[in-house]
Amino acid sequence: MELKGRTALVTGGASGLGRAVVERLVGAGxxxxxxxxxxxxxxxxxxxxxxxxxxxxxxxxxPELVKKAVDGAVARFGGLHVGVSCAGVGAAARTLGKTGPMDLEVFRTVINVNLVGTFNVARLCADAMSRNQPTADGERGVIINTASIAAFDGQVGQVPYAASKGGIVAMALPMARDLMKNGIRVVTIAPGIFDTPMLAQVPEDIRRALGESVPFPSRLGRPAEFAALAQHIVENCMLNGEVIRLDGALRMAPK
Ligand SMILES: NC(=O)c1ccc[n+]([C@@H]2O[C@H](COP(=O)([O-])OP(=O)(O)OC[C@H]3O[C@@H](n4cnc5c(N)ncnc54)[C@H](O)[C@@H]3O)[C@@H](O)[C@H]2O)c1
Structure with a gap:
C-alpha cells in the first residue's frame, strides 16, 4: 500500500519504537x-x-477510548489505513520468588496491556479499514503488531511478558486469515533489544553488555531500524500472516 496521503494510528507512539514509526510515516507523507x-x-x-x-x-x-480514537482518526483525516501497535509494558517477576508465588495481578496486568490491548486495537482498526475503498490489489488496510523475541526465548522473570508476546505471535496467522476477505494484512514484528526509553533505566555497563551479546551487528537496535521495517511491511503487499524477528541473530540466554 502506498503511504502518501493515507492515515495510520500508532499506539505507544509517544516513545521509543512507536515514536520512530510515527516520525517515519509522517516523513513519508x-x-x-x-x-x-x-x-x-x-x-x-x-x-x-x-x-x-x-x-x-x-x-x-x-474498548470505548480506542473506538473514540479510531472514529476520530477517520473523521479528522478521512479514513484509517494502517494500525501499528507498539504500546506495551514489562514486569520482572519469577513464578516462585523469594517471598512466594508471583502476585497474579502482575501477570494479569501485563497480559491485559500487551495482549488484550493489542487485540482491542487491531479489531477496531480492522472495522474502520473494512470501509475503505480497496486499492488495485484489493487492499484496504495493514495491521502491524509488536511482539518480542521473548515470545521464543523468554528469560528468567519474564513469564508474564513472554506469555503476552507469545499470544501476539500466535495471533498473526489467524488474524490474517480472519481478515483476508476484507483485504487487510496482518504482520508481527518480534524485536530483539532496542535502544529506547524502556531500556534507558538500565545502567550503561549492562546496556553495553546487552549490545555486545548480539551476534551481528553487535549493538542495540535503533528505533529507526524498526520503523524502516514497519514502512516496508505497509508497502509490500505480499507480506501477510507472518512474524519477523528483527534481532541481529540474537537468541536470549536463560538470564
Ligand atoms: N525496546 C526493546 O528492546 C523492545 C524489545 C522487544 C519488544 N519491545 C516492545 O516494543 C514495544 C515498544 O517498546 P519501547 O521500547 O518503545 O517502549 P517505551 O516504554 O519507550 O514505549 C512504550 C509506550 O507505550 C505506552 N503505553 C503503555 N501502556 C499503554 C496503554 N495501556 N495505553 C496506551 N499506551 C500505553 C507508553 O506510555 C509508552 O509511550 C513494546 O510493546 C515492547 O514490549 C521492545
Missing amino acids: MNVVILDREKSEGATVAAGLGKAAHFEPSDVTS
Whole structure:
C-alpha cells in the first residue's frame, strides 16, 4: 500500500519504537494519530510534527477510548489505513520468588496491556479499514503488531511478558486469515533489544553488555531500524500472516 496521503494510528507512539514509526510515516507523507497514555510525551511529539500528527490520550485496554480514537482518526483525516501497535509494558517477576508465588495481578496486568490491548486495537482498526475503498490489489488496510523475541526465548522473570508476546505471535496467522476477505494484512514484528526509553533505566555497563551479546551487528537496535521495517511491511503487499524477528541473530540466554 502506498503511504502518501493515507492515515495510520500508532499506539505507544509517544516513545521509543512507536515514536520512530510515527516520525517515519509522517516523513513519508502519512497522517498519523498517536495513541498513548495521557501522561506520555504524545502532545509534544505531535506538536513537533505539525498538522499531519494528532495526539489522542487513551488506553489500549479500553474498548470505548480506542473506538473514540479510531472514529476520530477517520473523521479528522478521512479514513484509517494502517494500525501499528507498539504500546506495551514489562514486569520482572519469577513464578516462585523469594517471598512466594508471583502476585497474579502482575501477570494479569501485563497480559491485559500487551495482549488484550493489542487485540482491542487491531479489531477496531480492522472495522474502520473494512470501509475503505480497496486499492488495485484489493487492499484496504495493514495491521502491524509488536511482539518480542521473548515470545521464543523468554528469560528468567519474564513469564508474564513472554506469555503476552507469545499470544501476539500466535495471533498473526489467524488474524490474517480472519481478515483476508476484507483485504487487510496482518504482520508481527518480534524485536530483539532496542535502544529506547524502556531500556534507558538500565545502567550503561549492562546496556553495553546487552549490545555486545548480539551476534551481528553487535549493538542495540535503533528505533529507526524498526520503523524502516514497519514502512516496508505497509508497502509490500505480499507480506501477510507472518512474524519477523528483527534481532541481529540474537537468541536470549536463560538470564
Ligand atoms: N525496546 C526493546 O528492546 C523492545 C524489545 C522487544 C519488544 N519491545 C516492545 O516494543 C514495544 C515498544 O517498546 P519501547 O521500547 O518503545 O517502549 P517505551 O516504554 O519507550 O514505549 C512504550 C509506550 O507505550 C505506552 N503505553 C503503555 N501502556 C499503554 C496503554 N495501556 N495505553 C496506551 N499506551 C500505553 C507508553 O506510555 C509508552 O509511550 C513494546 O510493546 C515492547 O514490549 C521492545
